[in-house]
Amino acid sequence: MMPPNNFKTQPYQERLAKHLVSADEAVPRDMSSMIYEGGVSIDGRLSIYRHNVVGGLEDVILKRFPSLVPLVGKEFAQAMARAYIYEYPPETGNLNDYAANYPDFVRAFKPAQEILFLADVAHIENNEHRAYYAEFVSPLTINNLAEYAGGLEEGDILLDLHPATQLMVSDYPALDIRNYAQKDDETAQAPQVVGDLQHFYCTARQDMRVSTYEITHEEYIFLERVSELKQLNRALQETINMTKNFDFTKTWQNFLKYQIFIVKNEKAGTNEKNSK
Amino acid sequence: MGVGLRHPHYRQIIEDPPTEKVSWLEVHPENYFGGGINYKFLEKIREDFPISFHGVGLSLGSAQPVNVDHVQQLKKLIDLIEPFQFSDHAAWSMSGNAHLNDLMPLAYTDDNLDNLCRNIDYVQNTLGQQILIENPSTYMRFTQDEMTEWEFLNSLVSRSECALLLDINNIVVQAKNHGFSAHEYIDNINFNAVKEMHLAGYTKREIEGQTLYLDTHGEKVHKDVWQLFEYTMSRYSAVHTLIEWDNDIPSLDVLFEEAKKAKSIIDQTKERRCMQNDAAE
Incomplete structure (x- = not known):
C-alpha cells in the first residue's frame, strides 16, 4: 500500500x-x-x-x-x-x-x-562504471565451455552478452586518450587525435576487475550479432557474411578470457544466468 | 565497537579481517543497490563481521511520501545481507523530483512530526523491522520551531515506536551552532530508546566572522565530543558505538585507535558506575 x-x-x-x-x-x-x-x-x-x-x-x-x-x-x-x-x-x-x-x-x-573526443572518453568511463555495478552472473569461460559447447553449436543453448559487457564506437582513439590522461608519467607520448578512423571498444568485467579493450571492427560486429541473435552459429555466419577478415578462433579465446558472454539453456527451459 | 566500512578498506578487511580490533561494521546501503563489485565485497566481509545499515537516502522528513522503489531496493538488500540494525536520519533530502544528496534540517513542529511518523511507519511496516533514527547536525534554526530537538525526538519515539541512533558529535555541533547545553540534551533524551551511538569529527568554518561547526566526518573525534561521550556513559549503559569517518578517509589503524579510545571510556565509566552503585548499597 x-x-x-x-x-x-x-x-x-x-x-x-x-x-x-x-x-x-x-x-x-x-x-x-x-x-x-x-x-x-x-x-x-x-x-x-x-x-x-x-x-x-x-x-x-x-x-x-x-x-x-x-x-x-x-x-x-x-x-x-x-x-x-x-x-x-x-x-x-x-x-x-x-x-x-x-x-x-x-x-x-x-x-x-x-x-571533440571528450564525450567519448566520458562514455568509456561511464561504461566502466556500469560494468562495475552490473549484476553478477556466471560468465562463459574457458573452464566451463565444455559443458555448453555442444549446445552452443547446435543452437540449443543461447549465447548473450554478460550484463557487465558494454560496447562503443568512437571516431577518436578515446581509450588511448583516456589511458594517457590517467598516466602520471609526464614523458608519456600523447596519442595522435585523428578523426578519420573508427575505433571499437568493449568493456568487460573479469571477476572483480573492470577493463576496456580495443577490438576490431569484425569483433565488434560479432558481439553485436550475438547480442541481437543470441545464437553462436547464426552470429558467426552473419559476421563472416558482413566482414572479410574475421579470425573467429582468436576472437573466441580472447572473449572467453575477458568473460564477455553468458549462456542460457533454452532447450531445457532453464536459465543458466546463475546469479552468484 | 564498530567502524564505518568504506571502499578504500575493502581489500584489507577481506585479506586480514581485524576481528580483534572491531566487532562490527556499518555501511551505507545505497552504495550496494543494484549489486556489482561493491556488493560482492560486502557479501564477503559479512562472513567475518556483523553488519549494520546506516541509510542516507530515505528522506524520512520529506513532506511527500518516501520513494517506494528506494524502500524496495533496501528491503532486497536487507534480505540478502541481514544487517543486525538499520538506521536513517531525522532529515529530508527529497522534494518533487529532486534528491539533494544531503541531510536537510526540519523545523521542530507537529506537522513535521506527522510527516516523519507517517514515513517511518511505512518503512517499518514494509521492512518488518524497527528503524533507528539519528539526531541531525544543522546550520539553521526555524522561527516555527515548537519544541526542542530532544522533545521532538522523544515524541517521535513514543509515536512511531522507532529507536534512536544518538550521534554525540551532532549534539556537540548543534549545541555550539544553536547555543544550548549539550548536557541538557543528554539529560533529557529518552536514552531507553537509544540503540546505537556515533562518534565522529567536526570541522570549524568561519562565516561572516562567526564560527559554525560542520558535521564533516573528516577528522578525529574532538575533545569536547569525547567529553560528552564520557558524560553520557557516566549516566547510561553502553549501546553499539561506532567511529564514523567519511571524508579524507585515513588508514584503518587510525579508526581502530579511535575505537579503542571509545572502548576505554565505556569500560572506565562502567567501572565507576559499578563502584558508585556498590558504595550506595
Whole structure:
C-alpha cells in the first residue's frame, strides 16, 4: 500500500530544493522569515547546504569521470559538472545511477565542443562504471565451455552478452586518450587525435576487475550479432557474411578470457544466468 | 565497537579481517543497490563481521511520501545481507523530483512530526523491522520551531515506536551552532530508546566572522565530543558505538585507535558506575 501524502510543509521544501540546485543563488524572499539569522545571514547559512549539495554531486561526477579533469583542467571540469547538476539534479537517493547521461551532456556542452573526443572518453568511463555495478552472473569461460559447447553449436543453448559487457564506437582513439590522461608519467607520448578512423571498444568485467579493450571492427560486429541473435552459429555466419577478415578462433579465446558472454539453456527451459 | 566500512578498506578487511580490533561494521546501503563489485565485497566481509545499515537516502522528513522503489531496493538488500540494525536520519533530502544528496534540517513542529511518523511507519511496516533514527547536525534554526530537538525526538519515539541512533558529535555541533547545553540534551533524551551511538569529527568554518561547526566526518573525534561521550556513559549503559569517518578517509589503524579510545571510556565509566552503585548499597 502506498503511504498517504501530506502537503503541509511541501511548498517550503520544494522552494529550498529548487534553490539549492539552481544556478541562481538568490535566497527566495519568503524563506527569510522562516530562518533565524543569529549572527550569520540566511545567505551564509544556506551557502553551507549549497556547498554540500552541489559540491557533493560535483565530487560524484568528477570521481565517476576521472580522466576529464587532466584533459580539461579541474576548474573547467567542475564548471561542466555544475552545469549538469543544475540541469539534471538527482532524482533518487541512489547515486550509483546518477549522471548516466553525462557523456551526452558533455557532447552537447558548448564550451567543450572543440574538444571533440571528450564525450567519448566520458562514455568509456561511464561504461566502466556500469560494468562495475552490473549484476553478477556466471560468465562463459574457458573452464566451463565444455559443458555448453555442444549446445552452443547446435543452437540449443543461447549465447548473450554478460550484463557487465558494454560496447562503443568512437571516431577518436578515446581509450588511448583516456589511458594517457590517467598516466602520471609526464614523458608519456600523447596519442595522435585523428578523426578519420573508427575505433571499437568493449568493456568487460573479469571477476572483480573492470577493463576496456580495443577490438576490431569484425569483433565488434560479432558481439553485436550475438547480442541481437543470441545464437553462436547464426552470429558467426552473419559476421563472416558482413566482414572479410574475421579470425573467429582468436576472437573466441580472447572473449572467453575477458568473460564477455553468458549462456542460457533454452532447450531445457532453464536459465543458466546463475546469479552468484 | 564498530567502524564505518568504506571502499578504500575493502581489500584489507577481506585479506586480514581485524576481528580483534572491531566487532562490527556499518555501511551505507545505497552504495550496494543494484549489486556489482561493491556488493560482492560486502557479501564477503559479512562472513567475518556483523553488519549494520546506516541509510542516507530515505528522506524520512520529506513532506511527500518516501520513494517506494528506494524502500524496495533496501528491503532486497536487507534480505540478502541481514544487517543486525538499520538506521536513517531525522532529515529530508527529497522534494518533487529532486534528491539533494544531503541531510536537510526540519523545523521542530507537529506537522513535521506527522510527516516523519507517517514515513517511518511505512518503512517499518514494509521492512518488518524497527528503524533507528539519528539526531541531525544543522546550520539553521526555524522561527516555527515548537519544541526542542530532544522533545521532538522523544515524541517521535513514543509515536512511531522507532529507536534512536544518538550521534554525540551532532549534539556537540548543534549545541555550539544553536547555543544550548549539550548536557541538557543528554539529560533529557529518552536514552531507553537509544540503540546505537556515533562518534565522529567536526570541522570549524568561519562565516561572516562567526564560527559554525560542520558535521564533516573528516577528522578525529574532538575533545569536547569525547567529553560528552564520557558524560553520557557516566549516566547510561553502553549501546553499539561506532567511529564514523567519511571524508579524507585515513588508514584503518587510525579508526581502530579511535575505537579503542571509545572502548576505554565505556569500560572506565562502567567501572565507576559499578563502584558508585556498590558504595550506595
